Amino acid sequence: MNIETIPAPNPFAETETGKTPAHQSVYENLRAMILFGDLAPGQAVTIQGLVSELGAGMTPVREALRRLIAEGALTHQGNRRVCVPELTPEGVDELGFMRSALEPELTGRAAHRMTAQHIDTLRAVDADLNAAIATGNIGGYLTHNYRFHAYIYASADAPIMAATVDRLWLRFGPSLRVVCGRFGTSNLPDKHADLLAALESGDVDAARQAMAEDVAQGTRQIREALSDGNGPVSSD
Amino acid sequence: MNIETIPAPNPFAETETGKTPAHQSVYENLRAMILFGDLAPGQAVTIQGLVSELGAGMTPVREALRRLIAEGALTHQGNRRVCVPELTPEGVDELGFMRSALEPELTGRAAHRMTAQHIDTLRAVDADLNAAIATGNIGGYLTHNYRFHAYIYASADAPIMAATVDRLWLRFGPSLRVVCGRFGTSNLPDKHADLLAALESGDVDAARQAMAEDVAQGTRQIREALSDGNGPVSSD
Protein backbone atom coordinates (compact mmCIF):
# COMPACT_ATOMS: atom_id res chain seq x y z
CA MET A 1 0.00 0.00 0.00
CA ASN A 2 2.30 2.65 -1.19
CA ILE A 3 0.58 5.97 -0.91
CA GLU A 4 3.76 7.79 -0.13
CA THR A 5 3.82 9.44 -3.54
CA ILE A 6 1.73 12.26 -2.20
CA PRO A 7 3.89 15.39 -1.93
CA ALA A 8 2.72 16.23 1.53
CA PRO A 9 4.88 17.86 4.16
CA ASN A 10 6.31 14.97 6.08
CA PRO A 11 7.79 16.26 9.31
CA PHE A 12 9.19 12.88 10.20
CA ALA A 13 11.44 12.28 7.21
CA GLU A 14 14.27 14.31 8.60
CA THR A 15 16.74 11.80 9.90
CA GLU A 16 18.75 10.26 7.11
CA THR A 17 18.77 6.89 8.81
CA GLY A 18 15.33 6.39 7.29
CA LYS A 19 13.87 5.10 10.50
CA THR A 20 10.40 6.21 11.33
CA PRO A 21 9.38 6.21 14.98
CA ALA A 22 7.29 3.29 16.05
CA HIS A 23 4.31 5.44 16.92
CA GLN A 24 4.41 6.90 13.45
CA SER A 25 4.38 3.60 11.63
CA VAL A 26 1.68 2.28 13.91
CA TYR A 27 -0.33 5.39 13.13
CA GLU A 28 0.11 5.04 9.39
CA ASN A 29 -0.76 1.40 9.54
CA LEU A 30 -3.93 1.90 11.50
CA ARG A 31 -4.88 4.92 9.47
CA ALA A 32 -4.65 3.01 6.23
CA MET A 33 -6.63 0.16 7.70
CA ILE A 34 -9.39 2.57 8.66
CA LEU A 35 -9.27 4.65 5.51
CA PHE A 36 -9.48 1.69 3.20
CA GLY A 37 -12.05 -0.22 5.12
CA ASP A 38 -9.99 -3.03 6.60
CA LEU A 39 -11.68 -2.13 9.84
CA ALA A 40 -15.45 -2.10 9.65
CA PRO A 41 -17.56 0.60 11.27
CA GLY A 42 -18.45 -0.36 14.80
CA GLN A 43 -15.52 -2.69 15.12
CA ALA A 44 -13.81 -2.47 18.49
CA VAL A 45 -10.12 -1.76 18.76
CA THR A 46 -8.12 -2.67 21.84
CA ILE A 47 -4.70 -1.50 22.79
CA GLN A 48 -3.40 -4.89 23.70
CA GLY A 49 -4.86 -6.41 20.61
CA LEU A 50 -2.85 -3.98 18.50
CA VAL A 51 0.24 -4.53 20.64
CA SER A 52 0.22 -8.22 19.90
CA GLU A 53 -1.01 -7.81 16.33
CA LEU A 54 1.48 -5.20 15.22
CA GLY A 55 4.29 -6.34 17.46
CA ALA A 56 4.77 -2.80 18.74
CA GLY A 57 5.16 -1.57 22.27
CA MET A 58 2.34 -0.21 24.29
CA THR A 59 3.28 3.46 24.36
CA PRO A 60 3.47 3.87 20.57
CA VAL A 61 0.13 2.17 20.17
CA ARG A 62 -1.39 4.44 22.77
CA GLU A 63 -0.11 7.52 21.02
CA ALA A 64 -1.29 6.38 17.62
CA LEU A 65 -4.73 5.69 19.03
CA ARG A 66 -4.87 9.04 20.73
CA ARG A 67 -3.99 10.71 17.49
CA LEU A 68 -6.57 8.85 15.47
CA ILE A 69 -9.22 9.57 18.06
CA ALA A 70 -8.35 13.25 17.85
CA GLU A 71 -8.75 13.07 14.10
CA GLY A 72 -12.14 11.44 14.38
CA ALA A 73 -10.98 8.25 12.74
CA LEU A 74 -11.74 6.41 15.95
CA THR A 75 -14.09 7.25 18.75
CA HIS A 76 -13.95 6.82 22.45
CA GLN A 77 -17.01 4.71 22.94
CA GLY A 78 -17.95 5.62 26.48
CA ASN A 79 -16.03 3.63 29.01
CA ARG A 80 -12.62 2.62 27.86
CA ARG A 81 -13.65 1.22 24.56
CA VAL A 82 -12.35 2.48 21.28
CA CYS A 83 -14.01 1.63 18.02
CA VAL A 84 -14.43 2.73 14.42
CA PRO A 85 -17.32 5.20 14.34
CA GLU A 86 -20.48 4.30 12.52
CA LEU A 87 -21.69 6.92 10.13
CA THR A 88 -25.19 8.18 10.74
CA PRO A 89 -27.29 9.87 8.06
CA GLU A 90 -26.75 13.15 9.90
CA GLY A 91 -23.02 12.52 9.83
CA VAL A 92 -23.13 11.98 6.10
CA ASP A 93 -24.97 15.26 5.83
CA GLU A 94 -22.34 17.15 7.78
CA LEU A 95 -19.47 15.55 5.95
CA GLY A 96 -21.13 16.16 2.63
CA PHE A 97 -21.66 19.82 3.38
CA MET A 98 -18.10 20.34 4.46
CA ARG A 99 -16.66 18.42 1.56
CA SER A 100 -18.78 20.42 -0.84
CA ALA A 101 -17.57 23.62 0.73
CA LEU A 102 -13.89 22.78 0.87
CA GLU A 103 -12.94 20.39 -1.88
CA PRO A 104 -13.97 22.55 -4.84
CA GLU A 105 -12.03 25.39 -3.29
CA LEU A 106 -8.95 23.23 -2.91
CA THR A 107 -9.40 22.04 -6.46
CA GLY A 108 -9.57 25.59 -7.70
CA ARG A 109 -6.39 26.50 -5.88
CA ALA A 110 -4.68 23.40 -7.21
CA ALA A 111 -5.80 24.20 -10.74
CA HIS A 112 -3.86 27.44 -10.57
CA ARG A 113 -0.65 25.68 -9.63
CA MET A 114 -0.60 22.35 -11.38
CA THR A 115 1.84 21.92 -14.22
CA ALA A 116 1.50 19.53 -17.14
CA GLN A 117 3.73 17.12 -15.28
CA HIS A 118 1.45 17.17 -12.26
CA ILE A 119 -1.52 16.49 -14.48
CA ASP A 120 0.30 13.56 -16.04
CA THR A 121 0.86 12.06 -12.62
CA LEU A 122 -2.76 12.58 -11.82
CA ARG A 123 -3.81 10.95 -15.05
CA ALA A 124 -1.72 7.91 -14.15
CA VAL A 125 -3.47 7.67 -10.83
CA ASP A 126 -6.80 7.90 -12.59
CA ALA A 127 -5.76 5.09 -14.91
CA ASP A 128 -5.02 2.88 -11.90
CA LEU A 129 -8.38 3.87 -10.53
CA ASN A 130 -10.23 2.95 -13.69
CA ALA A 131 -8.44 -0.34 -13.86
CA ALA A 132 -9.54 -1.11 -10.33
CA ILE A 133 -13.11 -0.22 -11.18
CA ALA A 134 -13.06 -2.35 -14.30
CA THR A 135 -11.86 -5.40 -12.40
CA GLY A 136 -14.14 -4.81 -9.45
CA ASN A 137 -11.16 -4.41 -7.15
CA ILE A 138 -12.71 -2.56 -4.23
CA GLY A 139 -9.53 -2.08 -2.25
CA GLY A 140 -7.82 -0.69 -5.32
CA TYR A 141 -10.72 1.63 -5.99
CA LEU A 142 -10.61 3.04 -2.47
CA THR A 143 -6.86 3.44 -2.50
CA HIS A 144 -6.55 5.09 -5.88
CA ASN A 145 -9.60 7.25 -5.46
CA TYR A 146 -8.07 8.58 -2.27
CA ARG A 147 -4.74 9.08 -3.97
CA PHE A 148 -6.42 10.99 -6.77
CA HIS A 149 -8.09 13.43 -4.44
CA ALA A 150 -5.20 13.66 -2.02
CA TYR A 151 -2.82 14.49 -4.82
CA ILE A 152 -4.97 17.37 -5.96
CA TYR A 153 -5.35 18.76 -2.47
CA ALA A 154 -1.67 18.44 -1.76
CA SER A 155 -1.06 20.53 -4.87
CA ALA A 156 -3.27 23.33 -3.64
CA ASP A 157 -0.64 24.77 -1.32
CA ALA A 158 -3.19 25.07 1.46
CA PRO A 159 -1.96 22.71 4.15
CA ILE A 160 -4.52 23.54 6.80
CA MET A 161 -7.46 23.06 4.50
CA ALA A 162 -5.95 19.92 3.03
CA ALA A 163 -5.46 18.44 6.48
CA THR A 164 -9.03 19.30 7.37
CA VAL A 165 -10.37 17.60 4.28
CA ASP A 166 -8.16 14.62 4.95
CA ARG A 167 -9.88 14.13 8.25
CA LEU A 168 -13.24 14.17 6.54
CA TRP A 169 -12.06 11.38 4.28
CA LEU A 170 -10.99 9.43 7.32
CA ARG A 171 -14.60 9.49 8.40
CA PHE A 172 -15.98 8.52 5.02
CA GLY A 173 -13.49 5.72 4.42
CA PRO A 174 -14.94 2.89 6.47
CA SER A 175 -18.42 3.42 5.10
CA LEU A 176 -17.22 3.66 1.53
CA ARG A 177 -15.95 0.14 1.80
CA VAL A 178 -19.30 -1.02 3.06
CA VAL A 179 -21.11 0.77 0.25
CA CYS A 180 -18.87 -0.78 -2.36
CA GLY A 181 -19.33 -4.17 -0.82
CA ARG A 182 -23.04 -3.70 -1.23
CA PHE A 183 -23.22 -2.25 -4.69
CA GLY A 184 -19.95 -3.27 -6.28
CA THR A 185 -17.88 -0.91 -8.38
CA SER A 186 -20.40 -0.71 -11.18
CA ASN A 187 -21.75 2.82 -11.02
CA LEU A 188 -19.29 4.67 -8.85
CA PRO A 189 -18.98 8.41 -9.14
CA ASP A 190 -16.46 9.45 -11.70
CA LYS A 191 -16.24 13.06 -12.65
CA HIS A 192 -12.51 12.56 -12.85
CA ALA A 193 -12.43 12.70 -16.63
CA ASP A 194 -14.16 16.07 -16.62
CA LEU A 195 -11.83 17.22 -13.90
CA LEU A 196 -8.71 16.17 -15.76
CA ALA A 197 -9.93 17.87 -18.91
CA ALA A 198 -10.63 21.07 -17.01
CA LEU A 199 -7.24 21.01 -15.36
CA GLU A 200 -5.52 20.44 -18.67
CA SER A 201 -7.27 23.32 -20.36
CA GLY A 202 -6.65 25.53 -17.33
CA ASP A 203 -10.34 26.12 -16.77
CA VAL A 204 -10.39 26.74 -13.04
CA ASP A 205 -14.12 27.15 -12.73
CA ALA A 206 -14.81 23.96 -14.63
CA ALA A 207 -12.40 22.11 -12.35
CA ARG A 208 -14.23 23.40 -9.30
CA GLN A 209 -17.51 22.40 -10.82
CA ALA A 210 -16.33 18.90 -11.68
CA MET A 211 -15.05 18.37 -8.17
CA ALA A 212 -18.25 19.68 -6.69
CA GLU A 213 -20.20 17.15 -8.72
CA ASP A 214 -17.86 14.34 -7.81
CA VAL A 215 -18.28 15.12 -4.12
CA ALA A 216 -22.04 15.44 -4.46
CA GLN A 217 -22.24 12.11 -6.23
CA GLY A 218 -20.13 10.36 -3.64
CA THR A 219 -22.13 11.82 -0.80
CA ARG A 220 -25.40 10.89 -2.41
CA GLN A 221 -24.22 7.34 -2.97
CA ILE A 222 -23.34 6.88 0.67
CA ARG A 223 -26.55 8.47 1.80
CA GLU A 224 -28.57 6.13 -0.36
CA ALA A 225 -26.63 3.14 0.84
CA LEU A 226 -27.32 4.12 4.41
CA SER A 227 -31.04 4.68 3.95
CA ASP A 228 -31.16 1.45 2.00
CA GLY A 229 -29.70 -0.55 4.85
CA ASN A 230 -31.09 -0.46 8.35
CA GLY A 231 -29.90 2.73 9.98
CA PRO A 232 -26.18 3.18 10.46
CA VAL A 233 -23.91 0.98 8.44
CA SER A 234 -22.89 -2.09 10.33
CA SER A 235 -20.34 -4.72 9.66
CA ASP A 236 -23.01 -7.43 9.66
CA MET B 1 -14.05 26.37 42.69
CA ASN B 2 -13.79 22.72 41.81
CA ILE B 3 -13.95 20.51 44.84
CA GLU B 4 -11.17 18.00 44.56
CA THR B 5 -12.12 14.39 44.83
CA ILE B 6 -10.57 13.43 48.11
CA PRO B 7 -9.12 9.92 47.98
CA ALA B 8 -11.06 8.82 51.02
CA PRO B 9 -12.82 5.50 51.45
CA ASN B 10 -16.21 6.16 50.00
CA PRO B 11 -18.48 3.13 50.37
CA PHE B 12 -21.12 4.46 48.03
CA ALA B 13 -19.35 5.95 45.05
CA GLU B 14 -16.25 3.83 44.82
CA THR B 15 -16.46 3.96 41.06
CA GLU B 16 -17.09 7.63 40.46
CA THR B 17 -17.52 7.89 36.71
CA GLY B 18 -16.91 11.62 36.74
CA LYS B 19 -13.19 11.53 37.42
CA THR B 20 -11.01 12.56 34.55
CA PRO B 21 -7.91 10.63 33.54
CA ALA B 22 -4.59 12.36 33.83
CA HIS B 23 -4.05 12.62 30.09
CA GLN B 24 -7.41 14.27 29.77
CA SER B 25 -6.74 16.98 32.32
CA VAL B 26 -3.30 17.59 30.87
CA TYR B 27 -4.92 17.93 27.47
CA GLU B 28 -7.54 20.36 28.68
CA ASN B 29 -4.95 22.38 30.50
CA LEU B 30 -2.66 22.69 27.54
CA ARG B 31 -5.53 23.31 25.19
CA ALA B 32 -6.76 26.22 27.23
CA MET B 33 -3.28 27.63 27.46
CA ILE B 34 -2.97 27.54 23.70
CA LEU B 35 -6.48 28.70 22.94
CA PHE B 36 -6.29 31.68 25.22
CA GLY B 37 -2.82 32.74 24.34
CA ASP B 38 -0.89 31.76 27.44
CA LEU B 39 1.51 30.17 25.01
CA ALA B 40 2.79 32.51 22.36
CA PRO B 41 3.12 31.47 18.72
CA GLY B 42 6.53 30.03 18.10
CA GLN B 43 7.03 29.12 21.70
CA ALA B 44 8.64 25.74 22.16
CA VAL B 45 6.98 23.07 24.24
CA THR B 46 8.96 20.21 25.69
CA ILE B 47 7.63 17.02 27.15
CA GLN B 48 9.84 17.07 30.17
CA GLY B 49 9.12 20.70 30.78
CA LEU B 50 5.42 19.93 30.96
CA VAL B 51 6.06 16.90 33.13
CA SER B 52 7.77 19.02 35.73
CA GLU B 53 5.49 22.01 35.25
CA LEU B 54 2.19 20.17 35.47
CA GLY B 55 3.39 17.51 37.87
CA ALA B 56 2.03 14.79 35.62
CA GLY B 57 3.66 11.63 34.39
CA MET B 58 5.36 11.30 31.07
CA THR B 59 2.85 9.12 29.27
CA PRO B 60 -0.18 11.36 29.86
CA VAL B 61 1.78 14.37 28.69
CA ARG B 62 2.86 12.50 25.62
CA GLU B 63 -0.68 11.53 24.77
CA ALA B 64 -1.99 15.03 25.28
CA LEU B 65 0.73 16.40 23.03
CA ARG B 66 0.01 13.84 20.37
CA ARG B 67 -3.61 14.78 20.47
CA LEU B 68 -2.97 18.48 20.22
CA ILE B 69 -0.54 17.98 17.38
CA ALA B 70 -3.18 15.98 15.56
CA GLU B 71 -5.60 18.83 16.08
CA GLY B 72 -3.16 21.36 14.70
CA ALA B 73 -2.88 23.21 17.99
CA LEU B 74 0.78 22.31 18.10
CA THR B 75 3.17 21.46 15.32
CA HIS B 76 6.06 19.13 14.99
CA GLN B 77 8.73 21.64 14.13
CA GLY B 78 11.21 19.50 12.27
CA ASN B 79 13.28 17.05 14.19
CA ARG B 80 12.00 16.61 17.69
CA ARG B 81 10.73 20.02 18.51
CA VAL B 82 7.15 20.82 19.29
CA CYS B 83 5.94 24.38 19.32
CA VAL B 84 2.88 26.57 18.95
CA PRO B 85 2.48 27.22 15.23
CA GLU B 86 2.98 30.72 13.91
CA LEU B 87 0.20 31.90 11.71
CA THR B 88 1.26 32.98 8.25
CA PRO B 89 -0.84 35.28 6.09
CA GLU B 90 -1.65 32.28 3.93
CA GLY B 91 -2.75 30.42 7.02
CA VAL B 92 -5.06 33.26 7.96
CA ASP B 93 -6.48 33.06 4.49
CA GLU B 94 -7.21 29.37 4.73
CA LEU B 95 -8.66 29.62 8.18
CA GLY B 96 -10.75 32.59 7.18
CA PHE B 97 -12.15 30.78 4.19
CA MET B 98 -13.06 27.71 6.19
CA ARG B 99 -14.55 29.68 9.03
CA SER B 100 -16.64 31.70 6.58
CA ALA B 101 -17.84 28.50 4.99
CA LEU B 102 -18.67 26.60 8.16
CA GLU B 103 -19.58 28.96 10.96
CA PRO B 104 -22.55 30.63 9.29
CA GLU B 105 -23.88 27.18 8.46
CA LEU B 106 -23.51 26.07 12.06
CA THR B 107 -25.17 29.27 13.17
CA GLY B 108 -28.07 28.67 10.85
CA ARG B 109 -28.54 25.16 12.16
CA ALA B 110 -28.31 26.41 15.73
CA ALA B 111 -30.87 29.12 15.01
CA HIS B 112 -33.38 26.44 14.14
CA ARG B 113 -32.93 24.70 17.45
CA MET B 114 -32.23 27.33 20.08
CA THR B 115 -34.94 27.99 22.61
CA ALA B 116 -35.47 31.22 24.51
CA GLN B 117 -33.60 29.71 27.41
CA HIS B 118 -30.60 28.98 25.23
CA ILE B 119 -30.64 32.53 23.99
CA ASP B 120 -30.72 33.82 27.54
CA THR B 121 -27.63 31.80 28.37
CA LEU B 122 -25.97 33.15 25.27
CA ARG B 123 -26.91 36.67 26.21
CA ALA B 124 -25.30 36.19 29.60
CA VAL B 125 -22.09 35.06 27.93
CA ASP B 126 -22.20 38.11 25.72
CA ALA B 127 -22.61 40.31 28.78
CA ASP B 128 -19.47 38.81 30.29
CA LEU B 129 -17.78 39.40 26.98
CA ASN B 130 -18.77 43.04 26.82
CA ALA B 131 -17.65 43.57 30.37
CA ALA B 132 -14.27 42.14 29.51
CA ILE B 133 -14.02 44.41 26.49
CA ALA B 134 -14.99 47.44 28.53
CA THR B 135 -12.32 46.80 31.13
CA GLY B 136 -9.68 45.87 28.59
CA ASN B 137 -9.43 42.38 30.01
CA ILE B 138 -7.85 40.50 27.16
CA GLY B 139 -7.95 37.08 28.73
CA GLY B 140 -11.60 37.55 29.54
CA TYR B 141 -12.34 38.68 26.02
CA LEU B 142 -10.70 35.62 24.52
CA THR B 143 -12.39 33.26 26.92
CA HIS B 144 -15.88 34.64 26.61
CA ASN B 145 -15.68 35.20 22.90
CA TYR B 146 -14.76 31.55 22.52
CA ARG B 147 -17.56 30.54 24.86
CA PHE B 148 -20.02 32.58 22.84
CA HIS B 149 -19.16 30.91 19.59
CA ALA B 150 -18.69 27.46 21.07
CA TYR B 151 -22.09 27.61 22.69
CA ILE B 152 -23.76 28.38 19.41
CA TYR B 153 -21.95 25.61 17.58
CA ALA B 154 -22.70 23.12 20.31
CA SER B 155 -26.36 23.98 19.82
CA ALA B 156 -26.26 23.19 16.14
CA ASP B 157 -26.46 19.42 16.65
CA ALA B 158 -23.68 18.90 14.14
CA PRO B 159 -20.85 17.36 16.13
CA ILE B 160 -18.46 16.70 13.27
CA MET B 161 -18.70 20.22 11.90
CA ALA B 162 -18.48 21.70 15.39
CA ALA B 163 -15.34 19.71 16.12
CA THR B 164 -13.84 20.83 12.83
CA VAL B 165 -14.54 24.47 13.58
CA ASP B 166 -13.15 24.02 17.05
CA ARG B 167 -9.86 23.02 15.54
CA LEU B 168 -9.82 26.15 13.44
CA TRP B 169 -10.25 28.21 16.60
CA LEU B 170 -7.34 26.38 18.14
CA ARG B 171 -5.23 27.76 15.34
CA PHE B 172 -6.54 31.27 15.62
CA GLY B 173 -6.27 31.46 19.38
CA PRO B 174 -2.59 32.15 19.93
CA SER B 175 -2.55 34.91 17.33
CA LEU B 176 -5.69 36.52 18.66
CA ARG B 177 -3.90 37.13 21.91
CA VAL B 178 -1.04 38.75 20.07
CA VAL B 179 -3.41 40.95 18.09
CA CYS B 180 -5.18 42.08 21.22
CA GLY B 181 -1.90 42.78 22.92
CA ARG B 182 -1.05 45.01 20.01
CA PHE B 183 -4.30 46.84 19.53
CA GLY B 184 -6.08 46.44 22.84
CA THR B 185 -9.76 45.62 23.08
CA SER B 186 -10.92 48.92 21.65
CA ASN B 187 -12.35 48.05 18.26
CA LEU B 188 -12.83 44.32 18.35
CA PRO B 189 -15.35 42.70 16.09
CA ASP B 190 -18.75 42.50 17.64
CA LYS B 191 -21.63 41.44 15.50
CA HIS B 192 -22.93 39.60 18.52
CA ALA B 193 -25.74 42.07 19.16
CA ASP B 194 -27.04 41.59 15.63
CA LEU B 195 -26.67 37.88 16.03
CA LEU B 196 -28.59 37.76 19.28
CA ALA B 197 -31.36 39.87 17.82
CA ALA B 198 -31.61 37.61 14.81
CA LEU B 199 -31.72 34.50 16.98
CA GLU B 200 -34.39 35.99 19.17
CA SER B 201 -36.60 36.90 16.26
CA GLY B 202 -36.00 33.53 14.68
CA ASP B 203 -34.52 35.04 11.56
CA VAL B 204 -32.21 32.26 10.45
CA ASP B 205 -30.80 34.07 7.46
CA ALA B 206 -30.01 37.18 9.47
CA ALA B 207 -28.22 35.01 12.03
CA ARG B 208 -26.13 33.44 9.31
CA GLN B 209 -25.35 36.85 7.94
CA ALA B 210 -24.36 38.27 11.30
CA MET B 211 -22.04 35.37 11.96
CA ALA B 212 -20.53 35.68 8.50
CA GLU B 213 -19.74 39.30 9.21
CA ASP B 214 -18.33 38.54 12.62
CA VAL B 215 -16.02 35.94 11.14
CA ALA B 216 -15.02 38.25 8.31
CA GLN B 217 -14.23 41.04 10.75
CA GLY B 218 -12.17 38.79 12.97
CA THR B 219 -10.24 37.41 10.05
CA ARG B 220 -9.58 40.84 8.66
CA GLN B 221 -8.34 42.06 12.01
CA ILE B 222 -5.82 39.28 12.29
CA ARG B 223 -4.73 39.70 8.72
CA GLU B 224 -4.10 43.39 9.27
CA ALA B 225 -2.24 42.75 12.48
CA LEU B 226 -0.01 40.30 10.67
CA SER B 227 0.74 42.55 7.74
CA ASP B 228 1.37 45.36 10.21
CA GLY B 229 4.05 43.41 12.02
CA ASN B 230 6.95 41.84 10.19
CA GLY B 231 5.82 38.54 8.74
CA PRO B 232 4.42 35.86 11.00
CA VAL B 233 3.66 36.82 14.53
CA SER B 234 6.48 35.90 16.82
CA SER B 235 7.05 36.11 20.50
CA ASP B 236 10.66 37.23 20.37
Place this chain on the structure above:
DNA sequence: GCCGCCAAAATATGATCAAATTATCGGAAG
Protein backbone atom coordinates in the same frame (compact mmCIF):
# COMPACT_ATOMS: atom_id res chain seq x y z
C1' DG C 1 -31.31 -12.50 41.70
C1' DC C 2 -27.85 -9.91 44.15
C1' DC C 3 -23.32 -9.21 46.00
C1' DG C 4 -18.67 -9.64 46.04
C1' DC C 5 -14.36 -11.74 43.99
C1' DC C 6 -11.30 -12.33 39.79
C1' DA C 7 -9.24 -11.62 35.61
C1' DA C 8 -8.37 -8.75 31.83
C1' DA C 9 -7.54 -4.41 29.99
C1' DA C 10 -6.39 0.32 30.31
C1' DT C 11 -3.96 3.99 32.77
C1' DA C 12 0.11 5.76 34.65
C1' DT C 13 5.08 5.68 36.38
C1' DG C 14 9.83 5.75 36.08
C1' DA C 15 13.89 3.89 34.12
C1' DT C 16 16.70 3.38 30.17
C1' DC C 17 18.39 4.17 25.53
C1' DA C 18 19.19 7.05 21.55
C1' DA C 19 19.56 11.29 19.21
C1' DA C 20 20.27 16.14 18.78
C1' DT C 21 21.40 20.48 20.18
C1' DT C 22 24.56 23.13 22.68
C1' DA C 23 28.76 24.26 24.90
C1' DT C 24 33.51 24.06 25.12
C1' DC C 25 38.08 23.59 23.71
C1' DG C 26 41.86 23.56 20.52
C1' DG C 27 43.98 24.96 16.31
C1' DA C 28 44.73 27.91 12.47
C1' DA C 29 44.53 32.33 10.25
C1' DG C 30 44.77 37.27 10.33
Place this chain on the structure above:
DNA sequence: CTTCCGATAATTTGATCATATTTTGGCGGC
Protein backbone atom coordinates in the same frame (compact mmCIF):
# COMPACT_ATOMS: atom_id res chain seq x y z
C1' DC D 1 47.61 37.93 20.51
C1' DT D 2 43.04 37.69 19.26
C1' DT D 3 39.36 35.71 16.80
C1' DC D 4 36.87 32.52 14.13
C1' DC D 5 35.86 27.86 12.86
C1' DG D 6 35.35 23.04 13.49
C1' DA D 7 35.24 18.92 16.14
C1' DT D 8 34.11 16.60 20.19
C1' DA D 9 31.94 16.05 24.61
C1' DA D 10 28.08 16.91 27.65
C1' DT D 11 23.58 17.94 28.56
C1' DT D 12 19.06 18.09 27.26
C1' DT D 13 15.15 15.86 25.23
C1' DG D 14 12.45 12.38 22.94
C1' DA D 15 11.23 7.38 22.32
C1' DT D 16 10.42 3.04 24.08
C1' DC D 17 9.68 -0.51 27.36
C1' DA D 18 8.69 -3.22 31.54
C1' DT D 19 5.90 -2.87 35.28
C1' DA D 20 2.77 -1.30 38.93
C1' DT D 21 -1.93 0.45 39.73
C1' DT D 22 -6.69 1.18 38.84
C1' DT D 23 -10.93 0.18 36.78
C1' DT D 24 -14.26 -2.57 34.41
C1' DG D 25 -16.93 -6.33 33.34
C1' DG D 26 -17.79 -11.07 34.01
C1' DC D 27 -18.45 -15.08 36.88
C1' DG D 28 -19.45 -17.79 40.72
C1' DG D 29 -21.17 -18.19 45.39
C1' DC D 30 -24.79 -17.21 48.48
